[in-house]
Amino acid sequence: MFSELTLVAARDGLRRKQFSARELTGAFLGAIEALNPRLNAFITVTPELALEHAAAADAALARGEQGNLTGIPLAIKDLFCTAGVRTTAGSRILEHFVPPYESTVSANLLRDGAVFLGKANLDEFAMGSSNMTSAFGAVTNPWTRQGDNAPLVPGGSSGGSAAAVAARLALGATATDTGGSIRQPASFCGIAGMKPTYGRCSRWGIVAFASSLDQAGPVARTVEDCAILLTSMAGHDPKDSTSADRPVPDFAAACRRGVKGLRIGVPREYRSEGMPPEIEALWQQGLGWLREQGAEIVDVSLPHTKYGLATYYIVAPAEASSNLARYDGVRFTSREDGADLTELYEKTRAAGFGAEVKRRIMIGTYVLSAGYYDAYYLRAQKVRALILKDFTDVFRGVDALVTPTAPSAAFAQGERMDDPIKMYLNDVFTVPANMSGIPGLSVPAGLDAQGLPLGLQVLGRPFDEETVFAVGAALERAAGFAALPSMRAEV
Amino acid sequence: MSLDPATVRRIAKLARIRVDETQLGQLQTELSGILSWIEQLNEVDVEGVEPLAGGAQGAQAMALKMREDIVTDGGIPEQVLANAPDRIGNFYAVPKVVE
Numbered sequence: 001m002f003s004e005l006t007l008v009a010a011r012d013g014l015r016r017k018q019f020s021a022r023e024l025t026g027a028f029l030g031a032i033e034a035l036n037p038r039l040n041a042f043i044t045v046t047p048e049l050a051l052e053h054a055a056a057a058d059a060a061l062a063r064g065e066q067g068n069l070t071g072i073p074l075a076i077k078d079l080f081c082t083a084g085v086r087t088t089a090g091s092r093i094l095e096h097f098v099p100p101y102e103s104t105v106s107a108n109l110l111r112d113g114a115v116f117l118g119k120a121n122l123d124e125f126a127m128g129s130s131n132m133t134s135a136f137g138a139v140t141n142p143w144t145r146q147g148d149n150a151p152l153v154p155g156g157s158s159g160g161s162a163a164a165v166a167a168r169l170a171l172g173a174t175a176t177d178t179g180g181s182i183r184q185p186a187s188f189c190g191i192a193g194m195k196p197t198y199g200r201c202s203r204w205g206i207v208a209f210a211s212s213l214d215q216a217g218p219v220a221r222t223v224e225d226c227a228i229l230l231t232s233m234a235g236h237d238p239k240d241s242t243s244a245d246r247p248v249p250d251f252a253a254a255c256r257r258g259v260k261g262l263r264i265g266v267p268r269e270y271r272s273e274g275m276p277p278e279i280e281a282l283w284q285q286g287l288g289w290l291r292e293q294g295a296e297i298v299d300v301s302l303p304h305t306k307y308g309l310a311t312y313y314i315v316a317p318a319e320a321s322s323n324l325a326r327y328d329g330v331r332f333t334s335r336e337d338g339a340d341l342t343e344l345y346e347k348t349r350a351a352g353f354g355a356e357v358k359r360r361i362m363i364g365t366y367v368l369s370a371g372y373y374d375a376y377y378l379r380a381q382k383v384r385a386l387i388l389k390d391f392t393d394v395f396r397g398v399d400a401l402v403t404p405t406a407p408s409a410a411f412a413q414g415e416r417m418d419d420p421i422k423m424y425l426n427d428v429f430t431v432p433a434n435m436s437g438i439p440g441l442s443v444p445a446g447l448d449a450q451g452l453p454l455g456l457q458v459l460g461r462p463f464d465e466e467t468v469f470a471v472g473a474a475l476e477r478a479a480g481f482a483a484l485p486s487m488r489a490e491v
Numbered sequence: 492m493s494l495d496p497a498t499v500r501r502i503a504k505l506a507r508i509r510v511d512e513t514q515l516g517q518l519q520t521e522l523s524g525i526l527s528w529i530e531q532l533n534e535v536d537v538e539g540v541e542p543l544a545g546g547a548q549g550a551q552a553m554a555l556k557m558r559e560d561i562v563t564d565g566g567i568p569e570q571v572l573a574n575a576p577d578r579i580g581n582f583y584a585v586p587k588v589v590e
Contacts, residue, residue, distance in 0.1 A: 100573055330583050340586055343509075346507050349508045358506075379532055381543055381544060386537070
């Protein structure tokens with residue numbers, strides 16, 4: 001059954017001609033048609049384009065050409081510009097935007113033979129941790145609590161990507177992570193998600209949120225599937241001056257390295273008060289699994305951890321206020337008419353942006369404004385330097401860190417909406433990796449008492465994704481996570 | 492940090508987002524709450540710390556790459572203008588700015 005396949009297994013099946021790319025793609029399109037009305041994981045589905053890509057993949061396979069992803073059906077977060085296919089960023093203001101160009105990351109996937117099923121839902125401009133801020137409606141997590149059908153959030157901002165993969169509507173998906181937007185939804189949906197080092201993937205053609213934090217990465221069923229996707233997504237791009245000019249390793253091979261002899265750090269500041277006991281227990285169990293496989297567990301300290309979120313909520317809105325200035329009703333957005341240009345701008349932006357986006361633009365505008373820049377923005381940049389120094393110091397003594405991914409399992413739609421700060425606290429364990437640029441991976445490791453998935457996070461040195469994958473794969477093997485969401489395709 | 496209504500109006504003006512008087516109170520509460528919360532950074536000793544602007548500095552500790560200052564793309568006005576809400580010829584059109 002196609003729904004049971006991992007990306008690796010599907011790739012083997014295609015190469016052995018057990019099924020064609022068209023059959024595989026057709027099955028996933030059928031799954032989307034059946035389940036997307038309930039999940040709302042896709043904003044736009046592109047069946048004709050997908051079947052075109054699949055036909056090209058079959059022709060390539062018939063010629064004996066096997067790209068890294070030939071014939072593999074993927075979902076593309078609707079933050080990546082796709083040539084000729086509407087790209088909304090989850091915002092009303094880009095409702096009709098059709099990019100004339102392809103983002104570098106999605107172009108890399110097409111180069112390697114991938115099939116694009118459509119554009120995945122997300123929080124508006126990737127600002128959120130629940131996918132509740134999308135102008136195209138909430139995404140429903142395919143998991144539900146035992147004995148309770150209340151719809152849960154898939155996490156965010158890459159909620160559509162994570163829900164699509166978890167419900168078996170795609171073999172993998174692109175995602176982006178500015179403060180946890182790959183790792184937190186992966187944890188909430190019981191799948192793997194990798195935020196690579198800042199600069200590993202080109203940001204060119206990805207709708208910008210906070211440019212010094214944004215980084216693309218994959219979500220997929222397994223750690224190895226993520227490694228295979230990242231190998232295609234990554235690489236230097238002259239069109240992004242912050243993309244790293246260094247070779248892309250064979251990340252999939254790193255998954256088989258094992259952890260014998262590695263030193264794994266446990267940051268004591270992540271043991272926050274009020275952490276649910278089952279998350280604490282899973283964390284200890286994960287460390288035990290690594291110890292059994294030959295790793296040494298070491299207590300470490302990241303003293304500025306508690307300031308990560310507050311720093312983030314200055315830096316990210318500041319950069320967002322600048323990046324989102326381009327949505328002015330003149331060049332590529334919807335427009336509300338005004339008597340003069342200023343009124344046109346103000347009315348267009350008032351109508352086009354949702355409440356959370358407006359809040360963040362206004363916070364960013366304030367912290368950058370004359371008289372407040374030093375007190376807020378400059379101070380935040382200095383604390384950011386201290387957060388980076390914490391990691392630099394710790395990585396002199398350990399090879400990787402292991403922590404929980406999020407402070408809770410998935411919560412219900414509508415919960416935590418009354419106070420923006422309550423929502424922000426979701427990202428307490430994930431934000432430091434963005435502030436410092438280091439790679440982070442979430443691995444599904446267990447279930448809570450209500451039957452919801454929980455993830456463990458692996459953090460590593462800059463550009464040492466290989467060790468992160470090695471540790472993540474070791475956790476995955478030991479966890480043997482085989483639970484299935486209640487809503488999933490069976491095709 | 493508590494913002495007064497005049498400051499919220501000024502921020503909205505700077506951000507070019509129209510805010511109705513009816514929304515002002517709620518925005519004032521939310522923005523003040525967020526700003527009060529981020530003021531916890533005041534307790535961090537940042538004396539002598541160099542500010543860190545970017546992930547690339549953090550992760551790569553390297554200078555950004557330079558490139559030749561040459562034209563590498565262009566001559567595609569139809570693509571550039573394809574998403575414009577209004578155009579006249581090869582130009583974006585906006586309401587009259589100068590009387």
